[in-house]
Amino acid sequence: MIDFLQLPESKRYRIVNAGVPTSTSPANPEVDATEIFVEAGLISEPHDGPVVDLRGSMLLPAFTDMHTHLDKGHIWPRSPNPDGTFESALATVQADRTRNWRAEDVRRRMEFSLKCAHSHGTRAIRTHLDSASPQHLISWPVFDEVRSDWSGRIELQAVTILGIEEVDDSDKFTDIANTAAKFGGVLGCVTYPVADLDRRLDIFFSMAAERAMDADLHVDESSDRNVATLGSIAKAIMRVGFEGKTVAGHCCSIALQPDSQVSETLDLVAKAGISVVSLPMCNLYLQNRLNDHTPRWRGVTLIHEMRSRGIKVCFASDNTRDPFYAYGDLDMIEVLRESTRICHLDHCADSWFNSFTTIPSEICGFTGNNLLPGDSADFVICSARNWSELLSRPQMDRVVVRNGRTVNRKLPSYSELDDLMEEE
Ligand SMILES: [Zn+2]
Numbered sequence: 531m532i533d534f535l536q537l538p539e540s541k542r543y544r545i546v547n548a549g550v551p552t553s554t555s556p557a558n559p560e561v562d563a564t565e566i567f568v569e570a571g572l573i574s575e576p577h578d579g580p581v582v583d584l585r586g587s588m589l590l591p592a593f594t595d596m597h598t599h600l601d602k603g604h605i606w607p608r609s610p611n612p613d614g615t616f617e618s619a620l621a622t623v624q625a626d627r628t629r630n631w632r633a634e635d636v637r638r639r640m641e642f643s644l645k646c647a648h649s650h651g652t653r654a655i656r657t658h659l660d661s662a663s664p665q666h667l668i669s670w671p672v673f674d675e676v677r678s679d680w681s682g683r684i685e686l687q688a689v690t691i692l693g694i695e696e697v698d699d700s701d702k703f704t705d706i707a708n709t710a711a712k713f714g715g716v717l718g719c720v721t722y723p724v725a726d727l728d729r730r731l732d733i734f735f736s737m738a739a740e741r742a743m744d745a746d747l748h749v750d751e752s753s754d755r756n757v758a759t760l761g762s763i764a765k766a767i768m769r770v771g772f773e774g775k776t777v778a779g780h781c782c783s784i785a786l787q788p789d790s791q792v793s794e795t796l797d798l799v800a801k802a803g804i805s806v807v808s809l810p811m812c813n814l815y816l817q818n819r820l821n822d823h824t825p826r827w828r829g830v831t832l833i834h835e836m837r838s839r840g841i842k843v844c845f846a847s848d849n850t851r852d853p854f855y856a857y858g859d860l861d862m863i864e865v866l867r868e869s870t871r872i873c874h875l876d877h878c879a880d881s882w883f884n885s886f887t888t889i890p891s892e893i894c895g896f897t898g899n900n901l902l903p904g905d906s907a908d909f910v911i912c913s914a915r916n917w918s919e920l921l922s923r924p925q926m927d928r929v930v931v932r933n934g935r936t937v938n939r940k941l942p943s944y945s946e947l948d949d950l951m952e953e954e
Contacts, residue, residue, distance in 0.1 A: 537936055542569045542579035548589035549915055551883045568907045571933035575903050586915040591899045592653040592908035593862035596890035597779050597807045597846035600657040601636050601669050603643040604851045607951040611853035616816045619853040627660055635950055637672045644684055645942045647860035651910035651930040654685040654896040661690035663702050666709050674713050685896050689718040689746045697730045711741040720748040721759040731766035744774040751780035753818045755787050764798035779807045781831040782817055800839045805893050808833055809848035810872040812855040833873050844890040845869045862886060867921045907934035
């Protein structure tokens with residue numbers, strides 16, 4: 531369908547008959563035939579430049595991937611997860627980090643992931659960075675260098691990640707928060723149901739507020755229904771009067787809790803203005819994994835119930851080829867395809883598509899990408915005319931356009947990282 535696609539050499543052209551998504555539901559009209567005008571790398575007001583006729587091929591705004599782990603990516607060959615469980619993932623990553631995460635190792639794996647994401651049509655990424663001391667002194671400066679190298683191709687943000695038991699009023703945690711603040715970062719941690727959770731959350735949100743940082747936490751990534759810290763986070767936000775944006779990632783165990791508890795927690799989440807990011811592929815891999823048993827649930831959070839209460843819900847990649855997820859390539863079309871199937875995003879009255887594009891971009895504060903005049907001409911054209919065609923194939927023949935020009939989509943070879951995978 532798009533074999534013919536050759537964008538004009540001209541800096542000014544218009545695309546006609548582009549299929550722009552209006553819904554992810556087969557029951558509704560799926561795409562609108564739309565005209566898109568491009569001039570000097572931007573979406574522009576209508577003009578009469580040379581015409582590119584897409585004949586109904588779908589055109590999607592370039593993607594935002596708001597929850598990734600670029601620093602962990604691609605360590606799988608040297609540090610595979612021995613049994614696929616969350617506990618083994620934690621222990622294996624920790625050992626690999628201590629042994630191998632020098633600046634050059636982190637930098638090369640980050641760059642590899644960014645090449646993949648760029649090739650697949652992603653324009654903005656938020657990554658968590660393992661920030662337990664002293665790793666923060668290595669990874670944050672590397673991230674800052676990579677961010678400036680990639681400026682103009684992928685807009686980057688980073689978030690600290692460390693266990694809530696390391697969040698306290700010590701100099702150690704203050705130094706971690708200061709380092710992240712210095713690099714324009716977001717403050718994050720992983721909550722567990724520890725005895726003094728409320729005290730630690732108060733310190734966490736006060737620390738973020740004092741530095742005018744947003745917050746982004748890993749929450750209740752567990753198949754144990756007794757792990758229930760999401761409501762405590764909401765209460766802490768209101769107690770502290772935290773005015774930054776807060777994102778809660780995962781929130782798996784709430785799906786296993788009784789309705790009354792769910793209802794109470796979601797009311798608090800809505801009231802505190804927390805946005806939720808679901809990571810369905812990673813959840814499917816780690817949750818409910820019991821050796822030699824068949825998994826009985828999908829591991830994902832209550833996305834439909836959350837959205838119907840007005841809570842903003844997004845989807846993202848999470849890990850790639852590391853002990854938390856053995857697969858993945860930072861391909862948001864894969865995330866869209868798999869999330870649609872895992873979470874039943876189809877057959878809904880309202881489209882979920884913005885949960886992969888404009889909503890994450892707005893929550894993170896990335897530059898706008900709504901295919902409106904003045905936005906960068908950043909979009910992805912697929913060899914598909916509707917959702918059924920789009921979600922049935924991997925769309926490896928997609929055309930990625932950035933600043934109005936077609937991107938060379940050659941993916942990096944895995945062998946580029948072979949020398950890093952040799953154990954010393
Ligand atoms: Zn994560």
